[in-house]
Amino acid sequence: MTEFAVVCPPYYSHMRLFEALAEELRCRGHGVHFIVNAGAAEMISAAGEGIFVHEVGRRSRHDLDRLIARAAGGGTPLAVxxxxxxxxxxxxxxxxxxxxLCRELDVTAMVGDQMEPAAGLIARHLGLPLVSVASALPVHDDPTVPLPFLGWPYDPSETGLKRNRGGVTVAGLLLARQKKTIVRWANVFDLPGIATLGDCLSTTCQISQLADGFDFPRQPSPIRHAVGPIRRRGLDEAGLPIRRDPARPLVFVSFGTLQGHRLRLFRKIAKACQRVGADCVVAHCGGLTEAEAATIGARLVTDFVPQxxxxxxxxxxxxxxGMNTVLDALEAGTPMLAIPMAFDQPGIAARIVHHGVGLRLTRGHLSTRSIAACLERLLRMSSFTDNVLRIGRDIQRSGGVKLAGDIIERAVAAPGAFERPAGRDSHVGT
Known part of the structure; x- marks a missing residue:
């Protein structure tokens, strides 16, 4: 039996993925210890027999909520x-x-979110096997692929390569504070050569829920594994709160748990749906008050629906x-209109366009008219649905949390699984 430490940032979408992994590992007889920032323990619903939650630091839940709210502020340079x-x-x-804490708990392996460099730093410091998991777009070093938070198209020409190098330079400036923290703790832990987020990734096993068929072309790697959506097993969804009108198209609108407060945008989308003769269902994920929700003008506005x-x-x-909504839409065979707002959303939207499974609107071009024009194209052109169904079939066969569990067990049991000093598997933040 392995005693796993699980480390991920305190965002709900990341927590849900790692809860699924934790339950899978527990069902296989392993012990699982979530190690999270103070204030995040109550965000985890999977705690129970064989799964334990430990907080570090001295933040309150209120402090953490303010931090999460700031992260939802958008993708401007200042917000980044x-x-x-x-x-x-x-x-x-x-x-x-x-x-x-890991020593006290007799932890023997670590599963860490790619976006949290502490997982790689601590695993190397303690000499533990590490599995890096991408809840968002994976962080891989490929000069032909734009960085995850950039909405640039895939372009392997010299022009595209030059543009991508420029993006890396700008990223280094934006991520200077992160690099400073990584270098500081690498020095404390006596880990020479570790300076960037990419240096903190596992050198032996990296898992992503992004299906290969939805990514940009990349060079294959024996340590990288695309497993598809990582969800808790046996998670049954309740029935829908409405009955659809078979004579009218149905548009579902959701901006996830961090962006559900976008009231003005929800109103524009509802009006656009009226223009094209479609019913509109809005899930604001708790981001709006009841009074605000009542002003949107959609057929149904609620906090959550069985997505x-x-x-x-x-x-x-x-x-x-957002990664989870997009994967769910692909699996369901539903074309998308992407309106990216922050984090890796521009990069995911670029893949939506690249694979012809939807359209994208930037936040500077959001009007009722432009949204309606996109909806009309998506409803009229069968090529979008054909492309979604093709990728959706790949996702349905991808393996998900069971395959992720198999890979993790093999990785931590393999000879040489213990982490080596920094490899150069990513240029993010250099």
Whole structure:
């Protein structure tokens, strides 16, 4: 039996993925210890027999909620700098207290989110096998692929390569605070050569829920594994709260747990749906008050709906291009209108366009008219549905959490599984 430490940032979508992994590992007889920042324990619903939650640091839940709200502020350079600073502080708390906790718990392996460098730093410091998991777009070093938070198209020409190199330079400036934190703790842990987020990834096993068929072309690697959506097994969804009108198209709108407060945008989308003769269902994920929700003018406005069931009924999904919603839409065979707002959403939206499974609108071009024009194209052109169904079949066969569990067990049991000093598997933040 392996005693796993699980480390991920305190965002709900990341927590849900790692809960699924934790339950899979527990069902296989392993012990699982979530090590999270103070204030995040109550965000985890999978705690129970064989799964334990430990907090480090001294933040309150209120402090953590404010940090998460700031992260949802958008993708402007100032917002990115603020989010990087906040994330670096969370990394500091983990690096300061988690090593001693891991020793106390007799942890023998670590599963860490790619976006949290503390996982790689601590695993190397303690000499533990590490599996890096991408909840968002995977962080891989490929000069032909734009960085995850950029909405640039795939272009392997010299022009595209030059543009991507420029993006890496700008990223280095934006991520300077993160790099400073990584270098500081690498020095404390006596880990020469580790300076970037990419240096903190596992050198032996990296798992992504992004299906290969939905990514940009990449060079294959024996340590990288695309397993498809990582969800808790046996998670049944309730029935839908509405009955659709078979004579009218149905548009489902969701911007996830961090962007559900976009009231003005929800109103524009509802009006656009009226223009094209479609019913509109909005899930604001708790981001709006009841009074605000009542002003949207959609057929149904609610906090949450059974998303996968909803997408199976919908003709189009309007999304912020969050990874989980996009994978669910692909699996359901539902074309998308992507309106990316922050994090890796521009990069996911670029893949939506690249594979012809939807359209993208930038936040500077959002009008009722432009949204309606996109919805009309998505509803009229069968090529979008054909492309979605093709990729969706790949996702349905991808393996998901069971395959991820198989890979993790093999990785930590393999000879040479213990982490080596920094490899150069990514240029993010250099």
């Amino acid at each position: 700098l603020r989010t990087v600073r906040d994330a670096a502080r969370l990394t500091e708390d983990l690096c300061r207290e988690a090593p001693a 996968r069931a909803m997408l199976a009924e919908a003709d189009v999904c309007v999304t912020h291009a």
